Amino acid sequence: MAGPANEVDGLGRCQGGKGLEFLQPTSLTEALELKAAHPGAVPLAGGTDLMVDLNFDRLRPEAMLDLTRIDELKQWWPHDDLIRLGAGVSYTRLVSEIGEYLPGLAIASRTIGSPQIRNRATVGGNLGTSSPAGDALPPLLAAGAEIEVASAGSSRRMPFRDFMIGPKKNALAPEELIVAVHIPKARGPQQFSKIGTRNAMVISVASFALAIDAGTRAISCAIGSAGPVILEAPEADEFIESSLEESGAWDARSRIDNSVLQRFGELVAQGARPITDVRGTKAYRQHALAVIAARTLTWAWDDYMASA
Amino acid sequence: MRAPTIQKRTEQRGGVGESVQRPDGVPKTKGEFAYSSDLWAENMLWGATTRSPHPRARIVSIDTREALATPRVRTVLTHEDVPGRKSYGMEVPDQPVLAWDDVRYQGEAVALVAADHPEAARRAAGRVKIEYEVLEPLVDPETALADGAPALHPSGNVIRHIRIRHGDQEASAEVVVKGDYQVGMQDQAFLGPESGLAIPDGEGGIDLYVSTQWLHIDLDQLAASLDLPPSKVRITLAGVGGAFGAREDLSIQIHCCLLALETGRPVKMMYGREESFFGHVHRHPARLHYEHGAMRDGRLVYVKARIVLDGGAYASSSTAVCANAACFSCGPYNVPNATIDAYAVYTDNPPCGAMRGFGAVQTCFAYESQMDRLAKALDIDPVELRRLNAMDTGATMITGQEVEGPAPVAELLKRVRNAPLPPDGDAMDIRTLPGGVSNTTHGEGVKRGVGYALGFKNIGYSEGFDDFSTARVRLSVVAGEPQVEVHSAASEVGQGVVTVQMQIARTELGVQQVVVLPADTSIGSSGSSSASRQTWMTGGAVKNACEAVRARLLQRAAQRLGKRHGKLTLDGANIVSAGSGSVASISDIVGDDPIEETKEYHHRKTFPLDPRTGQGNAHVAFAFAAHRAVVDVDLDLGLVRVVEMATAQDVGKALNPQAVEGQIEGGIAQGLGLALMEEIQISQGRILNPSFTDYLIPTILDMPPVRADVLELGDPHAPYGLKGVGEPPTISSTPAIVAALRDATGRPLTRVPVRPDDIVGLDGQSG
Numbered sequence A: 001m002a003g004p005a006n007e008v009d010g011l012g013r014c015q016g017g018k019g020l021e022f023l024q025p026t027s028l029t030e031a032l033e034l035k036a037a038h039p040g041a042v043p044l045a046g047g048t049d050l051m052v053d054l055n056f057d058r059l060r061p062e063a064m065l066d067l068t069r070i071d072e073l074k075q076w077w078p079h080d081d082l083i084r085l086g087a088g089v090s091y092t093r094l095v096s097e098i099g100e101y102l103p104g105l106a107i108a109s110r111t112i113g114s115p116q117i118r119n120r121a122t123v124g125g126n127l128g129t130s131s132p133a134g135d136a137l138p139p140l141l142a143a144g145a146e147i148e149v150a151s152a153g154s155s156r157r158m159p160f161r162d163f164m165i166g167p168k169k170n171a172l173a174p175e176e177l178i179v180a181v182h183i184p185k186a187r188g189p190q191q192f193s194k195i196g197t198r199n200a201m202v203i204s205v206a207s208f209a210l211a212i213d214a215g216t217r218a219i220s221c222a223i224g225s226a227g228p229v230i231l232e233a234p235e236a237d238e239f240i241e242s243s244l245e246e247s248g249a250w251d252a253r254s255r256i257d258n259s260v261l262q263r264f265g266e267l268v269a270q271g272a273r274p275i276t277d278v279r280g281t282k283a284y285r286q287h288a289l290a291v292i293a294a295r296t297l298t299w300a301w302d303d304y305m306a307s308a
Numbered sequence B: 001m002r003a004p005t006i007q008k009r010t011e012q013r014g015g016v017g018e019s020v021q022r023p024d025g026v027p028k029t030k031g032e033f034a035y036s037s038d039l040w041a042e043n044m045l046w047g048a049t050t051r052s053p054h055p056r057a058r059i060v061s062i063d064t065r066e067a068l069a070t071p072r073v074r075t076v077l078t079h080e081d082v083p084g085r086k087s088y089g090m091e092v093p094d095q096p097v098l099a100w101d102d103v104r105y106q107g108e109a110v111a112l113v114a115a116d117h118p119e120a121a122r123r124a125a126g127r128v129k130i131e132y133e134v135l136e137p138l139v140d141p142e143t144a145l146a147d148g149a150p151a152l153h154p155s156g157n158v159i160r161h162i163r164i165r166h167g168d169q170e171a172s173a174e175v176v177v178k179g180d181y182q183v184g185m186q187d188q189a190f191l192g193p194e195s196g197l198a199i200p201d202g203e204g205g206i207d208l209y210v211s212t213q214w215l216h217i218d219l220d221q222l223a224a225s226l227d228l229p230p231s232k233v234r235i236t237l238a239g240v241g242g243a244f245g246a247r248e249d250l251s252i253q254i255h256c257c258l259l260a261l262e263t264g265r266p267v268k269m270m271y272g273r274e275e276s277f278f279g280h281v282h283r284h285p286a287r288l289h290y291e292h293g294a295m296r297d298g299r300l301v302y303v304k305a306r307i308v309l310d311g312g313a314y315a316s317s318s319t320a321v322c323a324n325a326a327c328f329s330c331g332p333y334n335v336p337n338a339t340i341d342a343y344a345v346y347t348d349n350p351p352c353g354a355m356r357g358f359g360a361v362q363t364c365f366a367y368e369s370q371m372d373r374l375a376k377a378l379d380i381d382p383v384e385l386r387r388l389n390a391m392d393t394g395a396t397m398i399t400g401q402e403v404e405g406p407a408p409v410a411e412l413l414k415r416v417r418n419a420p421l422p423p424d425g426d427a428m429d430i431r432t433l434p435g436g437v438s439n440t441t442h443g444e445g446v447k448r449g450v451g452y453a454l455g456f457k458n459i460g461y462s463e464g465f466d467d468f469s470t471a472r473v474r475l476s477v478v479a480g481e482p483q484v485e486v487h488s489a490a491s492e493v494g495q496g497v498v499t500v501q502m503q504i505a506r507t508e509l510g511v512q513q514v515v516v517l518p519a520d521t522s523i524g525s526s527g528s529s530s531a532s533r534q535t536w537m538t539g540g541a542v543k544n545a546c547e548a549v550r551a552r553l554l555q556r557a558a559q560r561l562g563k564r565h566g567k568l569t570l571d572g573a574n575i576v577s578a579g580s581g582s583v584a585s586i587s588d589i590v591g592d593d594p595i596e597e598t599k600e601y602h603h604r605k606t607f608p609l610d611p612r613t614g615q616g617n618a619h620v621a622f623a624f625a626a627h628r629a630v631v632d633v634d635l636d637l638g639l640v641r642v643v644e645m646a647t648a649q650d651v652g653k654a655l656n657p658q659a660v661e662g663q664i665e666g667g668i669a670q671g672l673g674l675a676l677m678e679e680i681q682i683s684q685g686r687i688l689n690p691s692f693t694d695y696l697i698p699t700i701l702d703m704p705p706v707r708a709d710v711l712e713l714g715d716p717h718a719p720y721g722l723k724g725v726g727e728p729p730t731i732s733s734t735p736a737i738v739a740a741l742r743d744a745t746g747r748p749l750t751r752v753p754v755r756p757d758d759i760v761g762l763d764g765q766s767g
Ligand SMILES: Cc1cc2nc3c(=O)[nH]c(=O)nc-3n(C[C@H](O)[C@H](O)[C@H](O)COP(=O)(O)OP(=O)(O)OC[C@H]3O[C@@H](n4cnc5c(N)ncnc54)[C@H](O)[C@@H]3O)c2cc1C
Pocket: A042, A043, A044, A045, A046, A047, A048, A049, A050, A051, A052, A067, A087, A111, A112, A113, A114, A117, A120, A121, A122, A123, A124, A125, A126, A127, A128, A129, A133, A134, A135, A136, A176, A177, A178, A179, A201, A202, A203, A204
């Protein structure tokens, strides 16, 4: 007797007769070929987002592409003024091995999840998920990072702002994988701060990253969890750059006036587009952003002043 | 006769008063503990539940055909397949086993599926087609209470109203403070979601292995709904993670048995964490209006309170929670005049019932907030105001009951007051600052606050309930050594009742080797592992049974040895007489004829509350605790770091000091959760955060060191003088933390959990 058409596979998932395929490439080339052949295959890095989605039954992939055996994705190296960070480097390694080059991203990495999560989770996975609450993302935007993606036979690089295009939406084509992130080595102090109602292991209610380029005398900010994507705050950037220029603070390495800090905070808050949800209110997010923007700027500027 | 084998008098180990390690501690920590969700049987099926997506709707039709046609599905059941009583409930059987006409909360069970594989079962559960006529849910308890509100149950919307009229109802005071307070819905968030395995015996009966708090109340409800004589239903406790009240009501029990009896195969059911949020009751959210009247010198004259508890869709234990809220509504203070109305109300919100602290938590937050408000109005130190009004032995409760036994309220307060204060936070280590690793402050905006609170609650069941436990103790000789076997139906829910039973048997019978058998229904009831009662009650039963075994042992020894030794007693594992010293060992006397006794322990009789006045000796005993919280608050961001909790608690006698410490720390963690983060958020009857992604519980970086001062004052009516320990740590820790936040911020903070918005002042609250 023939079995029912809609069989349940070994994992118990009904897939119109097909089981879930688990693909385990050992090189990037092989992975890209598999991705071309199975554009629906869902890449698996640390699994700290993906396995949650599977458990909640939000996702029933026909195939999974396990990237954890691909050494190329787990490498990082400096080139020119940049760090090329493989998509599969864990936060734990990022903090211990590259923290000095990428201080903003390292601070953010320390705030992510718990030690267990940081041992598994990757920046590539944070980019793959493209959540507005992804904590690695504001430092990438503030530092001017570029995302390297590839498909079988081709690769391209794009600035972060072109990569993330909506909440949990990015510019990755079905046959592409995230390969690496190119992040300029810090050219000045960087900071990151995130708000959560618990003192560890908490999803951002709002977050803020800031990078100072002491060479070009530029300051750039990025706002997380307060809009559909990670947001820039160009008004705030321009305001603080010109205030510092006008007051001669870059050369004098002098303190920033409280009124300037406050105005900077206000402009950051104005640049946010938060909503009220189960994690926090719109008003609080805006309020908190103003506070952490002013504080992180103070901390970063203290470092700048001390770096004479 | 053989020569007596006198044992060397070795020091008894692992008896009462020692910190004996729990057998489940290390396995749970290492992930090796066998939870009820790890159960497995040859040939078993998996059950899944179809639940209502609507908080309130009328069921128009249920079509199970598509679900039944799903591959590997063995059966699909609805209310029509419930052979016996179609509803259940511990106090009021008002909750459908499977809904038939109406659904009254989001997540109510409507149909069941059994399949060869869990995924197939879940899929098929999603294919049960239920047509609903969706109705507007009634979600506001005040609206539900109001005249003319549509009745959600035939009995109306009031599950219970407790009215206390104590003393002079016209009493007037020199200083009056009023306040309105709110408590959000807390979840027990226990380890190990609901799960179990039902195995049909092939003769119409069933064996159920399940994680639960009270085997015999499950048995009664199962037998009624399965339409089986109780002898055909056997329940064995399976590995429990935690309970905290959430396993008092049934979850999978009837469902799993129905599926197993229908299919004739073992059936396993297991909720995931998300389903668990819909699968058990929660702590009652409360709105409390209080008025305190006092003389200028601080002495309380009267308390008036109106307490509304949202019971949600079904009664669960709301009637008892309501009584507790009312009885303990004024705190451990001398209150000569009281006017209290407490209501538990039906709504279309998730059903609420038992949770650690059981009604005393909600009111403690309100009355302790009022005490601080009163202190401010009187310009008296809040600790001094509490001391001035503190209850002591012989005090009269607002129910007219005299407080017997130790009631060291002022002493507990003094101890936490005098405990040294913790040093300032370390600005170099952000983990010690509010916001923790999230890097929100390096000291900016941080202010310290200190707050105090007192709390109390009943131990054991109240209002005339004949509360008892049963234990069987068997003394035998195994491989030449004496061994004690202890059997009871007491649920080990992580509190350590297995260890305590061992300790008592060792102390009472002098035998090192003690085996505690699995808890099941082949023995009489032990009552529930709740109300801080199980060590007292089952401990009492084990002690009684041990004493009976000992009496028989000595009797037998006297018969064997004749009269020549005079009066015999047990010393360690030896039988001794005053004149001759050791005359025989236990093994000599027991030989191959084991001694076995089954005994019950009943606590002293209690009485109902008068329905008009709420007066009556309703409670058997009370437990008291004091807390001091030290917090650091980021005033600009509204983030909090609790720096230290100091507590003093009278436990009567610490049978297992390490377990007492565990209860105190765990209870404080749960109280901290309610103060700062734990809330099931509900909108229009729907749960917005049914997972640990957004239902936050404290982590190790949120939980401060605890400085615990444990008093052992001995209750004359309790075995070993012990008092229950489990609940007091949860009751007054919450208001102590909020008092500390008020101290730091100057804001009223009338609602828990306190949100960052409240601290920052974004919610319209002003300081
Ligand atoms: C308990 C817990 C706490 C957490 N705390 C935080 C937190 O504080 N902050 C935070 O930002 N996040 C947090 N997360 C979410 C998660 O850890 C992060 O987003 C993490 O960076 C994901 O990385 P991963 O390697 O585990 O990704 P995975 O789960 O393996 O993948 C995530 C997504 O990216 C895709 N993907 C992965 N690699 C690639 C690739 N090379 N190319 C294309 N697509 C790819 C996957 O298909 C998937 O869609 C937490 C998660 C958990 C379970």
